[in-house]
Amino acid sequence: MSRIAYVNGRYVTHGDAVVHVEDRGYQFADGVYEVVLVHHGGLVDEEPHLDRLDRSLRELRIDQPMRRAPLRQVMREMIRRNRLGDGMVYIQATRGVARRDHPFPANTRPALVMTARRLGLPALAQTEEGVAVLTIPDIRWARCDIKSVSLLPNVLGKQRAREAGAYEAWQVTTDDFVTEGTSTNAWIVTPAGELVTRHPGNEILSGITRATMIALAAEQGISFVERPFTVAEAKGAREAFVTSATSFLTPVTQIDDVVIGNGKAGSLSVRLLDAYLAHAGSSGPSS
Ligand code: PMP
Numbered sequence: 001m002s003r004i005a006y007v008n009g010r011y012v013t014h015g016d017a018v019v020h021v022e023d024r025g026y027q028f029a030d031g032v033y034e035v036v037l038v039h040h041g042g043l044v045d046e047e048p049h050l051d052r053l054d055r056s057l058r059e060l061r062i063d064q065p066m067r068r069a070p071l072r073q074v075m076r077e078m079i080r081r082n083r084l085g086d087g088m089v090y091i092q093a094t095r096g097v098a099r100r101d102h103p104f105p106a107n108t109r110p111a112l113v114m115t116a117r118r119l120g121l122p123a124l125a126q127t128e129e130g131v132a133v134l135t136i137p138d139i140r141w142a143r144c145d146i147k148s149v150s151l152l153p154n155v156l157g158k159q160r161a162r163e164a165g166a167y168e169a170w171q172v173t174t175d176d177f178v179t180e181g182t183s184t185n186a187w188i189v190t191p192a193g194e195l196v197t198r199h200p201g202n203e204i205l206s207g208i209t210r211a212t213m214i215a216l217a218a219e220q221g222i223s224f225v226e227r228p229f230t231v232a233e234a235k236g237a238r239e240a241f242v243t244s245a246t247s248f249l250t251p252v253t254q255i256d257d258v259v260i261g262n263g264k265a266g267s268l269s270v271r272l273l274d275a276y277l278a279h280a281g282s283s284g285p286s287s
Contacts, residue, residue, distance in 0.1 A: 004081040006074055006114040011081060014115070023111055024095040028102070029150035031094030031111075032056035037245040038079055038087045038116070042283035044245070046072070048208045056147045057093060061104070065093045065112035074114060082116040088246055090115045092149060122248055127273060130253030130265050131167035133186075133242070135231050136160055138171035138179050138203075145202050154182040167250065168242055170234070177228040179203045184242035184250070185210040188234050189268050199226040209243040209276070216275040222268065231255070239266030248280075249273040 005017035025031035034053045037044040050068060057064060066074070075089050092113050098105030140153045153171075161169040161182070168181040178186050179198060185207040187197045195217055200206040217224045234240060240252035240260050249272055251265035260266075265273075 001083060003116070004078065005116075006078060006112075008111055008113065011077070017113070017115070019111060019113065020097040022100055023097050024105075024108075025092065025111065025149055026094075027100055028095075029148060029152075030060070030062075031092060031149045032060060032062070032147050033090065033092040033149050034147060035245050036075070036089045036091070037119075037280065038084050038089060039280040039283055041079060041085055043075060043079075043089070044280045044283045045208045045212055046075070046283075048211065049245075052147060052206070052208065053091065053093070057110075059143070059146045060095075060148070062093065062095050063110050065110040078114055078116045084116050084118065086120060087116060087118040090117070094149070119246060121277075122250060126167075126250060127270075128265055130241075130251035130260070130263075132165065132254035133168045133170050133181070133240075133252050133256075134161045134164050134166040135172050135178070135256055136169045138173055140171070143202055144179070144204055145200070145206060147205055157182040166254075168252075170231075170255070172231055173203070176230045176232070178231060178234055180205065180207075181242050181244075184244040184247055186234075187213075187241050187243065188229055188237035189239035189266060190233075191236065191238050193223065193238070193268075195222050195224040195268065196229050197226060198228050207243055207245075209245055209248070212279060213243055213249065213272060213276065216272060216279060220271065220275060222272075235260075237261075239269050241266075241269045241272075249276055 003014035004011050005014050007017050034049045036049045094111045096108040096111045098108045136157050157169040170186050171179045180186050235258040242250050251269045253260050253263050
């Protein structure tokens with residue numbers, strides 16, 4: 001069965017899914033995106049993702065390419081046409097196609113594309129043994145709260161991590177505070193057992209998985225605080241992990257050359273991952 005993509009109003013086979021060379025997303029990274037997890041055919045945290053998409057569009061003054069109800073329909077149609085059980089839907093909206101010129105074009109309609117792809121649960125080895133992260137300077141712009149397709153620093157950071165044999169790179173400010181991963185939010189558990197992640201602000205993308213995890217931690221009575229933490233504090237943490245729609249909760253057991261905890265996924269991380277899997281499982285097939 002061939003994969004199907006959605007391109008500006010049409011469902012096309014993946015290989016034929018093309019946009020114009022003067023799409024401003026292509027030329028200026030003038031666009032935003034969302035990645036929504038699909039679990040057992042159901043969209044996980046659909047509404048918060050669509051709320052964040054609206055917010056990103058508003059912040060960049062790009063008109064909504066489609067209203068919420070039909071957008072939900074297209075996402076479901078993508079799941080159906082791609083026979084997706086476990087996977088993800090990728091949504092990208094740009095300011096549209098116009099002659100290349102920096103100012104916003106007049107009378108240009110925003111463009112909307114969607115792709116879908118299969119994706120399994122994180123491997124057991126990864127959730128039991130954890131992964132390594134590398135710390136790198138945060139060289140991004142001052143509006144990381146917008147889910148913009150302008151991801152070059154993130155791409156370069158992730159590549160550095162992979163070349164060093166690490167799963168992710170944690171980006172660090174000049175005063176040594178961890179902002180977030182290149183495609184994940186960063187968390188630690190202090191020696192006193194307090195769960196910590198950076199507060200939302202312009203320096204990080206406010207992850208939907210992050211928000212869900214905070215709610216799940218509250219339900220479990222886990223003490224939690226939103227505040228910046230340094231690389232040194234992270235290296236002395238009892239546990240560490242990253243979250244995102246596609247990496248769920250992935251335990252971090254090494255930061256640079258320092259082993260975290262006993263080098264295996266910590267008990268709080270395991271508890272939260274189980275709670276998250278139950279949450280994802282409760283999304284149910286999309287109707
Ligand atoms: N930070 C960045 C920079 C990201 O790209 C992502 C993933 N899109 C996240 C955090 C995690 O966000 P979410 O939980 O919504 O996937």
